[in-house]
Amino acid sequence: MRMKKYRQFLKLYLWITAVMALPLLINLLFITNAHEHTAFREIVKIQHTKDAIYGTALNQNTFAYKIELVRFVKPKIIALGSSRVLELREEFFNAPFVNCGGAMNNLEEGKVFLMELFRHHKPEVLILGLDFWWFSNLFNQRATFDYHRNTGADLTLDKLIKPYDFLISSKISPRDYLQILLLKNDKNHITNYNNLGLTAIKRSDGFRKDGSYLYASTISGFAPEGQRIIGFNDRLDPKRRFEFGTDLSRNSLDTLTELLKICINHNVVPIIFIPPVSTVAYKRIVSRPEKYGYVLRFQEYVGSLSYETYDFHDIRKAESTDCECIDGFHIGDVAYQKILLKILKQNPDSVLSKYVNTGLIGRMALEHTGKVMTVFEADQDKFYYREADFLKLGCQKN
């Protein structure tokens, strides 16, 4: 009798667990269809087969994703830095290239990234973008990176619940949800790209197959305005990206030395540059030497390094303008083409000279001047909208 009761309990328990798991299983199907439950290794393969954009809303681990990208492409040139270097694109170069921007959110992470990267592949050239705030003595340089463990295919409760959260907060509509769940839809109204990951499916915002970033919704004028005007506001945010500082951080300088030593030990040539901020942000930094005095010292320090170094902190040095900025501290690919051309003009013997598609980027930079993004010939049919004056600076985008 007692055993019967336990047998019934066991059945009941299994039924109840199954019923409780059902809504989560539906979301599992949803995130699987959206490629939010796909390993980065697989994502990279699909991207290269379908020329797809990868914009994830649930797997924030650019570090691991970029490692997989390098392992797949085996590039001769890589760009490394924060999201600020993300607009260097493979079309600019005549050798295999991967943009590892976003994998290095501080110098320590950059060091860890290179050590991991060189275990798998050694490129010939490393273009290293340094953010000035990493060198402030008030910048908190984290040394632990728990999110590196995320493989893209990890299944967590948070991940299984999140789609409902997105529905409630209207980040995705019930129609979007059902289309992905039932029809595996990966298209949107902004571009004609194949899209992997919810952010990409919704807006085509995400990484291209070379690791560079497509800001499709921003450029088309569909992104929320608030996000894009950082650096064009009245004030700069000293807690995020525009950190104040009283001096250079000794610890950061040491980490940079170690990082460069790792490159040299692996016969990888580092080319160091300081990415630009918008003219507006630049002028605000210069006008507050009591808060940003370390920036000038940082520029001097970079200039004194015994490597190829370039300082484009002031965007005007690249003959670019605020119209070619995505926001106050991210510049578009047109500005990056101008930077490369400037480097080669300044230093014709640069290591980069044999890798840059000078002719193509010279033509494209001219054709697209005043814009953020270059539409190369192969991508002509991908975009449904022209570039908008999303910063509302009165830029001519035609």
Next chain:
Amino acid sequence: MLFNSYIFIFLFLPATLIVYFLLNNRRLTLASKTWLVFASLFFYGWWNPIYVPLILGSILFNYAIGVTLSGAKNFQSKFILISGIAGNLGLLAYFKYMDFFITNINYLTGGHIRLLQITLPLGISFFTFTQIAYLVDAYRRLAKEYSFLNYFLFVTFFPHLLAGPIIHHQEMMPQFDRLKNKLLNHRNLVHGLLLFFIGLFKKVVIADTLAVWADQGFDHAAVLNLVEAWTVSLSYSLQLYFDFSGYTDMALGSSLMFNIRLPINFNSPYRSSSIQEFWRRWHMTLGRFVRDYVYIPLGGNRVPEMRIIINLFVTFFIIGLWHGAGWTFVCWGLMHGVAIVVQRIWGKLHITLPRFLAWILTFSFVNFSWIFFRARNFDDAVKVVKGMFGINGLGGTEQIPNAFRSLKRFQLALKHWLGNIDGDGQTLTFIIVCLILSIYFRNSNYMEERFSPNWKNACILGALSLYAMLNLQKASQFIYFNF
């Protein structure tokens, strides 16, 4: 293999259970035991197969000594016993303590002997102690079972293999042979599932959350303010309890599914109002081992007072050293030794403290001593202790006037105060809830004993197991795997 992994929950455990009971149903009891032994070795070798020969060698050696002891005459048996114990301790010394020994020799002599850097084989402290207990029992003529397969199963039975509980020969062998234990028992299966999922929940939901603050504070933060240091120490005390008792619950639960009841290891230790009581409630099977095989053979309580004190110190020195090859562990063990002696002297004064005050003192001491247990070295320990005494500041006094104006401001202030350990507004709430759970809530053994199969409990168990399994992703190791 980890209990808190999908491969264990969805493949290994069900497959081992099904095959075991199928073989028993066909009256193939020898085959079923052999299957359990192979499954256990597979479980052990999953982590690193290189150490499977080590455990096999250890089993063969101890079994041979045990059998020899049973046939030996009195004067011979003592010598055989000592040889057996020396063999076990030698193995442990080589794999666990050799680098510690070399480091100390280098320090004392200024020498440069190279460290061996041997990876500690999983569970070596546990299977060595289990087998030492067996040899002593055999010497005392208390171990009567001499079937090789039974002995093999006794040592390798996977639920207790990696981190205990430390079992006795005479409490396991009869269970392996009891006829009714060979049939699938739905009651035990349900109770086993209950224990297993309570343990899994403790580990992946509670202990792993606390681990973030404890690890950050001990291993990464350069300095800790008062709020951070207390958060770190309490996080670790609670992490250790929920991690190890969670592991034990999973071990007891998975064993119960095979109709084998392992001894309980934890009985709400943080409720203790004296150190002696703490050791009756914390890692009970280790306490039982050192009492029966170290403290009592040294003379126990039947020797002069000074000898008792020395014996207590020796016992706690061994407990400290057993946990790890480092002076911080020895320090932790000796701290408990001192506390036990102080309590003994206090007892003779016949002054009784109010229970709440006694609890506060005991918990504070235990919490403080865990700092030395957790710290990688004395510098890390001192860093936390300094913080706890407010030497590095209170944690943002300048924010105090504003912090208490609203809950939101308080949470923001907490995020600031706990900045060095990745804490936020929820951290203290989580710790307080865990503290209440560990002190006032019924423990898993109580819940298991009084469990009744009804709708409500099916819903609770369903939610508990689902939630725990969905949090499995991190699959972190259990703390006691390192000991």
